[in-house]
Structure formats: structure tokens, C-alpha cells
Amino acid sequence: MTTYAKHGLRPDQWIDLYADYLYNYSISRVGKPEIAKDLVQETFFAGLKAMENFEGKASERTWLVAILKRKIIDYYRKVNSKKGKSEVRMNFYRDGAKEGDWLEERVPQTWGSDADKKIENEELGNTLEACIEKLPEKYAMVFKMKTLRDFSTDQICKELDITSSNLWVIIHRARTQLRRCMEDNWFVK
Amino acid sequence: MFNFKISCDQATTICDKSQYGKANLREILQLRMHFFSCKICRLYSKQNSLMSRIIKTMRAEQTVCAMSKEQKERMRAAIEKNARKKDLK
Numbered sequence: 001m002t003t004y005a006k007h008g009l010r011p012d013q014w015i016d017l018y019a020d021y022l023y024n025y026s027i028s029r030v031g032k033p034e035i036a037k038d039l040v041q042e043t044f045f046a047g048l049k050a051m052e053n054f055e056g057k058a059s060e061r062t063w064l065v066a067i068l069k070r071k072i073i074d075y076y077r078k079v080n081s082k083k084g085k086s087e088v089r090m091n092f093y094r095d096g097a098k099e100g101d102w103l104e105e106r107v108p109q110t111w112g113s114d115a116d117k118k119i120e121n122e123e124l125g126n127t128l129e130a131c132i133e134k135l136p137e138k139y140a141m142v143f144k145m146k147t148l149r150d151f152s153t154d155q156i157c158k159e160l161d162i163t164s165s166n167l168w169v170i171i172h173r174a175r176t177q178l179r180r181c182m183e184d185n186w187f188v189k
Numbered sequence: 190m191f192n193f194k195i196s197c198d199q200a201t202t203i204c205d206k207s208q209y210g211k212a213n214l215r216e217i218l219q220l221r222m223h224f225f226s227c228k229i230c231r232l233y234s235k236q237n238s239l240m241s242r243i244i245k246t247m248r249a250e251q252t253v254c255a256m257s258k259e260q261k262e263r264m265r266a267a268i269e270k271n272a273r274k275k276d277l278k
Contacts, residue, residue, distance in 0.1 A: 011272060015265045020255050027254050037260060044268050048275060092198040100196020108232050111239075125247045128240065146209065147244055153211065171209075172202040179236055 009054055014044055018061055022068055029072050029159065031144045039075060043068040069159065076160045079137040088139055088177040108179065111187035124186065131181035135174055142167060143174040193222045200230045201237075208241050 010017075022043060027036035046067050054063055091106040093099050102108075132140055142160070145151040146167070157164055195203075200223040206212040212220070224231050256264075 011268060014268065015261050019261055019264065023256050024254055033254070036254075037256060037264075040256075041264050041267060044264070045271055048268065048271055092196070100198040102197050102229055107229055108236060110232065111236060124243055128243050129247060148247070153209075168202060168206055168211075172205045175205045175208070175237060175240070176201060176233075178240060179233065182236075182240065 008056060009047075009051055009060055011044070011048055011051070014047070014064070018064055021061065022064060025065060026068060026072065028149050029141070029145060030075060031141060035075065039068060039071045042071050046071070072159065073161050076138065076141060079141070082137075088136060088173045089180075091173075091176045091180070106176075106180065109183060109187075111183065127186045128178070128182060131178050131185065134181060135177060139170055139174040139177070142170045143178075146171060193219055195219050195223055197223075197227060197230050200224075200227065201233050204230070204234045204237055208237060 019040060022040045023036055026039045027033060030036050030039065043064060047064055050067070054060075058066070089106075091103060093101050093103060132143065135143065142156060142162075145156050146153070151159075153164055153167060156162070156167055162170075200220055203212050203216045203220045207217065207220070224234070
């Protein structure tokens with residue numbers, strides 16, 4: 001392997017030096033451990049393949065992160081293009097005289113007066129977590145980056161290559177879906 | 190041009206944005222106006238804030254992640270195999 005150690009690239013040390021860093025980078029974007037791991041591995045493979053192109057201008061880590069960033073965008077595009085399965089249920093009339101109104105069967109119901117007091121309840125958090133996991137991948141990914149990991153709007157738009165209006169539509173659909181899921185699984189009945 | 194009338198879909202979108210402090214003044218005014226006449230969206234807003242508070246309690250538990258030793262070893266083997274393949278070419 002050392003024959004390829006040009007410009008200081010040391011692939012035999014990549015795992016020790018960068019696996020954890022890249023894994024954390026990856027999991028904070030895609031959320032799922034399995035997928036995060038796969039993307040890191042793909043990054044290393046792509047790095048091996050492209051070693052001749054490394055000019056030594058950036059550090060080895062920066063170079064690998066740049067490859068991982070591409071992998072994350074590719075992954076997001078892939079989940080985004082899975083039509084049908086990747087859509088959440090509609091909550092509002094899409095057209096006609098009632099366009100933008102709540103669909104009758106999706107109108108929020110009261111959650112009971114003790115809802116506020118249950119906040120500290122661990123199960124409540126677990127229910128919400130399960131609801132987030134039930135979201136279609138692209139919604140879960142954007143929602144988690146924005147809500148659980150405090151990414152700025154700009155950063156998410158840049159990293160996933162989407163517009164900010166796109167982002168807010170996704171957040172809106174994710175949250176209306178989550179609200180409904182919480183209602184079905186926790187508060188009503 | 191300064192249209193205050195918005196649909197429930199738009200109102201709840203603004204409500205979602207405001208959970209992140211990202212609704213602008215115009216949007217907040219539109220939302221307030223909408224709330225006057227719409228009980229459903231008021232309820233949505235209340236439940237939405239409640240969800241944000243639940244999320245805050247969840248976030249505290251997040252930690253740094255690492256791959257397991259086995260995962261790393263498997264990956265190391267895969268990289269070496271891949272590199273060797275390249276050597277042979």
C-alpha cells in the first residue's frame with residue numbers, strides 16, 4: 001500500500017485516524033448508524049480510487065470529508081427520488097375551493113388537559129422518537145438535522161443541495177406528520 | 190400586496206418555521222390574524238410547541254458515536270482488499 005503514499009496519503013492509517021471522525025460527521029447527517037457506516041466505507045473506497053488526483057493542497061482529512069460530503073448528497077438524492085414511498089400523507093386539500101384547508105380526517109384533535117404535565121415522561125420521548133423513525137427517510141434526515149442537531153438552514157441547504165423553501169416544506173410536512181403520529185399513538189384513545 | 194389572509198396550510202407552515210425562530214414579522218402577523226378565526230390552527234400551534242419541548246428533553250441524551258472495533262476491522266480488511274485489487278491492475 002505504501003507505493004501509493006504520494007503527497008502524504010496513508011490509506012493504511014485511514015481507519016485509525018479518520019474512521020471515527022468521518023462516522024460522526026456522517027451519522028449527524030444521515031442519522032442511521034448502518035448507513036453512516038456504509039457511507040464512510042464508500043468514502044474510503046472512493047479515496048483509494050482517486051488517490052492519483054490528490055494534490056496535497058488540502059489535508060488528508062479535509063480531502064476525505066469532501067468525498068464524504070458528495071456521498072451524503074448522493075444518498076439524499078437517492079432517498080428523495082424514491083417517489084410514493086418517500087412521501088408523507090397529505091394533511092391539507094391540494095386544490096379546489098378548499099385548497100389549503102385541513103383535510104377533514106386530518107384535523108387535529110385535543111390531546112387532553114394533562115398533556116403538558118407529561119412532558120418529562122420518558123415514554124413520551126420514546127413515542128416521539130418512534131414517530132420520527134417512521135417518517136420517510138428524506139423527511140427524517142432533514143428534520144433531525146434541523147431539530148435535533150441544530151444545523152443552520154443555510155448549512156442544510158448547502159450540504160443537501162436544496163433550497164430554503166424546499167427545506168421548510170419538508171419541515172412542515174414532517175411536523176404535521178409527527179403531530180398526527182403522536183395523536184394516534186399517545187394522546188387519543 | 191400585503192395580504193393577511195392565508196390558508197391553514199400556510200399558517201401551519203409559518204407556525205413550524207417559528208418553532209426555529211425563523212418566521213419573519215410579516216409572517217407572524219399573518220399567523221396571528223389567522224388564529225383569530227381558526228381554532229384548529231391554534232390547537233396545532235399549541236401541540237407543535239409541546240412537541241418542541243419534548244424534543245428538547247430528548248436532545249440531552251445524544252452522545253458522540255463511534256464504530257465498534259469489529260466494524261473497524263471489517264472495514265480495514267475491505268480497504269486492504271480494495272487496495273490490493275488496485276495494485277494488481
